[in-house]
Amino acid sequence: MKSNTMILHTAALLIMPLQLMFSIFLLLRGHDEPGGGFIGGLVAAGAFVLYAFAFGAEATRRILRVGPRDLLGAGLLLGLASTLPALFSGQPMLTAHWWDLPLPGGDYLKLSTPLIFDIGVYLAVLGTITSFVIGLMEAEE
């Protein structure tokens, strides 16, 4: 399934990068403001779904570069990886670890295992929805 309307093509090309950037913005601000991995993943999935409507499943696979299943795998692996620091420092599983990296200008970059975990959620959600949509579109062909 692929649409041939000019409006959708142009709109998809314009909106998709914005939507993806917004999804990452949502993901990163999630710990303090509304947002997070789940919402970010949904927004990113929306971007790819829009693209799929405009250009078809095949093109969406190309722009994703990796298969939706790999996204799922990567998401789950990141989720598990975020449990490792606690494991090796002898704390209960999923105890959060925080690292503050100093940035030039006196600011700090807050990195943490919950962030890794949230990225895992993001990827798993993105993988799930893109695999549904791409799978359905391919089944139709």
Add this chain to the structure above:
Amino acid sequence: MLLAVLSGFLLAIVVPLLHRVAGKYIGWLLALLPAGLAVYFSTFLSQVQDGPLLLEYQWLPGLGISLNFLVDGLSLTFALLISGIGTFILIYAGSYLAGHKYLARFFVIMLSFMASMLGLVLSDNLITLFVFWELTSITSYMLIGFNHEDLEARKCALQGLFVTVAGGLALMAGLIMLAIMTGSYSLSAILASSDPIHQHVFYTGAVLCLLAGAFTKSAQVPFHFWLPNAMAAPTPVSAFLHSATMVKAGIYLMARLNPTLGEGELWTMMLMGFGAVTMLTGAWFAFSSTGIKKVLAYSTVMALGTLTMLIGVGTELAMTAFICFLVAHSLYKGALFMLAGALDHETGTKDITRMGGLRKSMPVTATIAVFAALSLAGLPPLFGFIAKELMLESLLEAPLWSSLLVIATVASAMLIVGVAGLVAIKPFFGAPGDTPKAPHEAPLGMLVGPAILTIIALAFGLMPFIPENALLQAAVASVYGAPVDFNLALWHGINKPLLLSALSLIVGFLLFRAWPRIQPTLHALNYAGSRVGPEAGYFKFMEWITVVASWQTRMLQNGVLGLYMLVLLAVTFGLAGYTMFSHYGVHFTLNLADSHFYEWGIALLLVASAVFASSTHSRLGSVASMGVLGFGVALTFILFSAPDLGITQLLVETLTVILLVLVLFKLPEFVNLSTPFQRYRDLAVAIFSGVTITLIMLAVLDIQYFETISTYYVENSAALAYGRNIVNVILVDFRALDTLGEIFVLSLAAMGVLSMLKLKAEDQHKP
């Protein structure tokens, strides 16, 4: 220790990368890990002499699950066998599977398998032990079915998985009962407590469940059939599976729990009975098969039976014999399997009847095979001889069924001597056979392992005090439950065990000479027997399961989605409503005074869209109005200051509508197929569900059973988790375990949908 156990998993992750760098030396490179682990484990040798060692690591303290490791003589023996033999297996596999297109994948599974096995034997916590136990089942499934394009391999892998996982379920029940009886999930605490538990109500159930797990894993009759079929795996896997891992897991568990459960009669009798029968069955089938891997596989069944029987006997001497035979068997079986693989690799056949005179073209293989087979047959000066002497001696002094067990053991020893001849004499001596490939010596990587293992067996035989002082004393102490004093030696003078040994040797040799003549008869006999044997039972059972499954699928999952919904809603709200009315009754306070006009607006919108969705005749209209309904709910969330929920609801609604529209094209014309009765029935259930959930929601507002937990989150979100967005902090920190489970469920659902779509697409492509 934690890193040591998990290192196999960690290395497995980077194997594909390493494979690109190391190329054909990948086997040698990866073997460094188990070699290093073996060195690391041997640093514990002196410490376990003074008793068990408990290394503590946290995992899920909230659930009472730890990653504590129990290092004592028994677990250390196993850990050393696994890592030591694992080293040679990896070198061997690199050579045996050189150039295989899935070589990297093979090593990924192999390393995970090894790590799971290490975790199993070292775990102190029963739950952790169970987790590793299941991991070995799953990884061995993938290894047995490694040649996944071969239907036979897939079938055998599935058979192994079904049998061991079914046992695993029983094991879990058994472990839980054990924990209830002893009051602890920690093995070290269970072993240290001296309360007699064999009179507890759960004792019988626990023993039966635990043994169901151990017997299936360790291929005891009547579950023995999966093990020879597991030969479908590449040879390195068989060698590892049979010598040090997988099938020894059940043996490990029985040996581990023997000090606790061994006092009961049920335990003793089950182990001796099943062990002896398994021993005889294994020896019989080993002698009557022709494929070299099958012969070795059945001789493993024999060994597993023997080990089980020895645990059952349970005297000091029997436990000493158990440990010695365990080590001896691992050494010679690992070596023999690797040599069998080399023979298969270099001659192109597994059939012993076609091999002969190979000592000229494969002199090194022949030499090692002869020495390893000496240990199998239990001849001096190999370590196998010491084990066999001890075994006969302990059986002669067994408190129960002594003469029966001795007769069974001598009979099986005779057959096994014949088997040793089959693997060491038949292929290498006599007239040259007709092999499909012109035989030549196996490469270095395939000989290193068997050579070193056989040299160790020889050294242990000549100098038995070395392993005895280093480890075996401690190992026997941990399976017997008290320190045991013994002295291993090759020569005990002329006594009953030696005479029995000699008898078995003579008869065994005669059997071997007669083999070419009697083998076809034996084979025909086995074939006739296989129609009523346990494997036939397994296939009957699987057929029956399929029949039941298709019947219940027709009944419950008939494909009418409306009916699914009807049943789900009626049951859920029927039960929930019943509970509420019977326990609480209907009373609530409804206060509409402080509601705003826009809230009324949203409520009206919700009701209107619901009514429209269920009454319209246009499918698209129905989908759209469901969307409106969802957006209305999102609006409510936002009004009541839950922006995260609101955003999520909006996005999910949008995507749901998109997915529905995608499917909509595929659906047939919208027609009304229901009879009026069905429609009124559906309406009734819908109204009932709606009313019930509304009443429940209203009631919830009034009831306060617990103090709300949200105040805790509000207070601690920023302080403990450095986050101001409470919803997100709950998701990724406070309740991260739940979220982890959820993303796994999500991914599984996605995989399920994908495979269903794929199946459907493939069906349509078929003519």
